Amino acid sequence: MKIALIAHDEKKEDMIQFAQAYKKLLEQHVLHATGTTGKRLNKEAGLEVIRHLSGPYGGDQQIGSLVADGKIDMILFFRDPLTAQPHEPDISALIRLCDVHGVPVATNMATAEVLVKGIENGLLEFRRVEKREGKLQ
Template sequence: MNIAFIAHDKKKEDLVSFAMAYEQVLLNHALYSTGTTGKRIMESTNLDLHLFASGPLGGDQQIGAMIAENEMDLVIFFKDPLTAQPHEPDINALIRLCDVYSIPLATNMATAEILLSGLKRGEFKWREILKSGNQRKGNQDDA
């Protein structure tokens, strides 16, 4: 599965700790992240992440583009609800895309833990079925 990590500045340390705790679950997946967050995760774990730009410089939108192309399966976005963010419209757009495309989204550690526990148990097979169905449909449209 393709999994994205994003964290606001005051939540980065929480996300790094979370990635450390779930490192064994995450090792077998393709991981993506906004720049600073991903660098901090890689410095503290053995996880390899594809890094996009930092959030305020477009990283949220790069992840959003993957969602819109059905190339992202899960988003873990530790938001700071108590601090105003200058790129709030980008954040809201990313969350909206997750809703539009039915991409599981965790915005806090409690929800992220539930999602990764489900991932560990193999409960996201529906994403593979959905993606393979879309690929077949695309092939039929080309005929």
């Protein structure tokens, strides 16, 4: 699977802790991330990550483009609903794209854990089936 990881500034530490906890599972997949989050995931969690631009420079939009092209299977976007800064990515457009294209998205650690457990238990197999049948690119 191809998994995108994005975190608002106040949630980056949560993302690192999550990635460290699920490193063995995450490293089996192709990981994409926005700039700063990807840099920290690589350095602090030891994960190989395809880095896009930082959120304020359009990294979330680059990931959105991959969603629209069928090249992302899941997004973990740890958002800060209370103190998000104006320069941080807006999640609403990305969620809309995920809904349009049937891509599961988690906005907090608890939901991310459910999705990751789903991968472990083969519960997200529909993405692979759709790709094999040509419904997804």
